[in-house]
Amino acid sequence: MKTITRRLALTAVALAALASAPSFAAEKVVLGVAIPAATHGFTGGIVFWANQAKKDLEKAHPDLQVIVKTASGAPEQANQLQDLQTVNKINALVIFPFESASLTKPVAQVKGKGVYVTVVDRGLTDTSAQDAYISGDNTAFGKIPAEYLAKTMGGKGNLVAMRGIATTLDNERMDAFNSVLKAHPDMKLLDAKYANWNRDDAFKVMQDYLTRFKQIDAVWAADDDMAVGVLKAIDQAKRTDIKIVFGGAGAKGMIKTLMDGKDPRIQANVSYSPKFIYDAIKLTAEARLKGEKLPATYIIPSVLITKDNAAQFYFPDSPF
Incomplete structure (x- = not known):
């Protein structure tokens, strides 16, 4: 499976994949977003960026509707998938699975109904249940x-x-x-x-x-x-x-501690921003509006954060 590294825009390989895909755009894209609830800092960031994507993308694309659902557990998320399909009539889905094994069959059932599926971060145990996978490294x-x-x-x-x-x-x-x-x-x-x-x-x-x-x-x-x-x-x-x-994952509080040297036990970190949910929603929505597909796998690099480069990863206005 080919790995595509995120840049400011899709790479040349990704663009080629998009260009070669058949165009069968729906008149309106109804995109369901299924994510865990904000039970801790990282998922708080996921919820923030998902709702930001909904706001930005619906403003930019009149033919796009984004429906964001948050779940506190795997059973609730599975039920939400059924509602998104039967009640909201989605034709595209971006899902950050609460768990891998227990969500694989529910996602596969949605895909089986003709819904385009992008899985984010927590992969499924059977990749045939998805069209695309976007994750950090x-x-x-x-x-x-x-x-x-x-x-x-x-x-x-x-x-x-x-x-x-x-x-x-x-x-x-x-x-x-x-x-x-x-x-x-x-x-x-x-x-x-x-x-x-x-x-x-x-x-x-x-x-x-x-x-x-x-x-x-x-x-x-x-x-x-x-x-x-x-x-x-x-x-x-x-x-x-x-x-x-x-x-x-580079939470702002930990990065600030690293920058300031306040705790000698905090010497380094590794990047893994929850903003990738925004990227996943944007890439999926814009591809489906054109009737195109994403590359099968799209990986966002993780890098070592030390005091020397910590300022590059400090975002004080972020919820995470």
Whole structure:
């Protein structure tokens, strides 16, 4: 499957793919957007950018209607998909699946009714249920922190990790992290538990780690919300052995801490902006208005953020 890197506009390869696609534009595009509710900072950003896309695109395109639905769980999102199809009569869908496995069949059923489907971020377990996939670089999201920790820790020490929700992207991140650690046998990953990209859940998981493990040198929190919970648990336990807490996704509070050097445990981050939902909605809507298709896969790069380049990733007006 070919990977296309995001630029300010579609790449030449993407444009070629669009140009070669047959034109069967509907008179009106009714685009459903199914996303998780704003239960933590990152999904708060997702909701913000999805609604911003609706506002901007409906203003720019009179023949476009965008319907945004937020769900607090996989069953609710599956029900919303049915409503979008039967009640709203959508002919295109952009979905950020709440979970991978449980949403695959409901999405496949929508696609089976002739709806064009773009899946964002949390992939499905069967890619035949989608027309296009847009995501951040989840392999880099796991690889970059592992490489940074290996270098900073001199290739040795005890680590614990937080996982997100059981999704294909979480598996990609964890697999990439572990693949780097294989080259550093003196770095011991003591445990990696799910904390659902949630600061309260991460606080509880970190409390468990602190109780079980007397020496922890670093934490891969794998998300800035989870990193907040991790730091709170460490501070409450008054533990001084943990020298690095590596979060992820570039939340503005964490980037500001990195820029200001306020917490010596926050030394780096990795980019993964929720704005990609805006890009996914825009690309899908504009392609369908022309009766065109997107490339099968469209990947947005993730890069290492340090104090030296943190200002480039600091957006104080963003909700995330």
